[in-house]
Amino acid sequence: MANGEKRIVIAGAGSIGCYVGGCLALAGRQVVLFARPRIEASLRQGGLRVSDLEGRDRLIKPAELAVTTDPAAALPGADVILVTVKSGTTLEMAALIKAHARPDAVVVSLQNGVDNADRLRAALGPRTVLAGMVPFNVVQSADGELPLRVHRASDGKVMVEDGDARLAHLLDAEGLAVETHGAMKAVLWGKLLMNLNNALVALSGLPLATELADRRWRLILASQIDEALLAMKASGIEPARIAGLRPTLLPKVLRLPDWLFKLLARRMLAIDPEARSSMWDDLQRGRSTEIDDLQGAVLRLAEKAGTPAPTVQLIKALVRAAEAERLGSPDLVPEKVVAPPAGRRST
Ligand SMILES: NC(=O)C1=CN([C@@H]2O[C@H](COP(=O)(O)OP(=O)(O)OC[C@H]3O[C@@H](n4cnc5c(N)ncnc54)[C@H](OP(=O)(O)O)[C@@H]3O)[C@@H](O)[C@H]2O)C=CC1
Ligand SMILES: CC(C)(CO)C(=O)C(=O)O
Structure with a gap:
């Protein structure tokens, strides 16, 4: 079957799903966006604007988009299903796939965290489920802005x-470079190290580039990565290189003075000045975050391995407190994170 004849369903079209689905649709693939009513209404009204850091800026008109909120319309025709929901709704999406999709549809998790592909496998039995990893950040336009814009940052x-x-050939498109990898567990654990920063961006409310440029935040990230690496080593997990740096070098580079860090970590800092993190998005929208799949995964590993992880524990507690308050980012300064006030220390 030619690429244009395969139907790709985006299961949970939000920031990543609309970006990936948009690039694929623009490249002539048959794409169906399975979305919530808020996103569906916005796409039907204004279409989808897909832009990126390299200056591409493309619009898909409403009439050119296939979008639905109905799983019974979206999933039965799928040849490939890209799962792009947050980790907390993976099992809900798995149940819909099981109920509506053909058994030979290939399911790919494009989620953060190390457990989502396994969760899908456990729920979907003998179907083909593949792990995936998205390295880039996508910024979604504010609610109500038309057309809905997704910007790869x-x-x-x-x-x-x-x-x-x-x-990989089917999914590789302009604005969306895709490669296959033989050791995805290592890739997912490598990405998890980077994702330990999602919480710091969420807690600080700062754009990612601003937060990373401040050594006080980088020291907290470096401590979390040290604790994660210790737990991984004790568990026989070797994380893959993600941001061009060997994982074991990450804490050392993060601890460098600002001027040297800026010089050596140019690739890590090549980020749109407005980009934050998907966890910041969740706090702003008053949703629960993926903290249990990120810091929580490290804590589970550390507990099993008997290694200490006090910084990771503290960050998880602060995010839980911010989730409970539902006031968006608490806009903390790094000193508050190192020595949090008593009221913010629940788990
Ligand atoms: N955003 C980013 O820059 C990056 C995100 N990632 C990872 O990618 C994954 C997706 O993140 P992101 O795109 O930010 O998340 P979003 O929340 O933006 O997108 C997920 C979408 O799926 C929707 N959804 C959930 N359940 C269903 C359902 N049953 N039917 C239809 N739609 C549903 C959600 O709606 P609702 O919220 O109403 O439930 C939401 O609109 C996460 O694991 C994240 O960590 C990875 C790299 C970067
Ligand atoms: C920012 C980025 C790309 C890396 O931490 C991410 O994965 C996210 O926002 O979830």
Whole structure:
């Protein structure tokens, strides 16, 4: 079957789903966006604007988009299903896939965290489920802005688990570089190290580039990564290189003075000045975050391995407190994170 004849369903069209689906639709692939009513209404009204750090800026008109909120309309025709919901709704999406999709549809998780592909596998039985990893940040326009815009705010190649030779070819499109990888567990643990920063961006309310440029925040990130690396080493997990740096070098580079960090970590800092993190998006929208899949995964590993992880524990507690308050980012300064006030220390 030619690429244009395969139907790709985006299961949970939000920031990542609309960006990936938009690039694929613009490249002539048959794409169906399975979305919530808020996103569906916005796409039907104004279409989808897909832009990126390299200056591409493209519009898909409403009439050219296939979008639905109905799983019974979206999923039965799928050849490939890209799962782009947050980790907390993976099982809900798995149940919809099981109920509506053909057994031979290939399911790919494009989510953060190390457990989502396994969750899908456990729920979907003998179907083909592949892990994937999205390295870049996508900024979604404010609610009500038309057309809905998704902007890729950093770069990097999407990694998809080896297992279907034609898949990378199908998914590779302008603005969306895709490669296969033979050791996705290592890739996911490598990405998790970077994602330990999602919480710091969420807690600070700062754009990612501003936060990373401040050594006080980088020291907290470096401590979290040290604790995660210790737990991984004790558990026999070797994380893959994600931001061009060997994982074991990350804490050292993060601890450098600002001027040297800016010089050496140019690739890490090549980010749109407005980009934050998907966890910041969740706090702003009053939703629960993926903290249990990021810091929580490290804590589970550390507990099993018997290694200490006090900084990771503290960050998880602060995010939980901010989630409970539902007031968006608490806009903390780094000193508050190191020595949090008593009221913010629940788990
Ligand atoms: N945003 C980013 O820059 C990056 C995100 N990631 C990862 O990608 C994954 C997706 O993140 P992101 O795109 O930011 O998340 P979003 O919340 O923007 O998108 C997920 C969308 O799926 C919708 N959804 C959830 N359940 C269903 C359902 N049953 N039917 C239809 N739609 C549903 C959500 O709606 P609702 O909210 O109403 O439930 C939401 O609109 C996460 O694991 C994240 O960590 C990875 C790299 C970067
Ligand atoms: C910002 C980025 C790309 C890396 O931390 C991310 O994965 C996210 O926002 O979830």
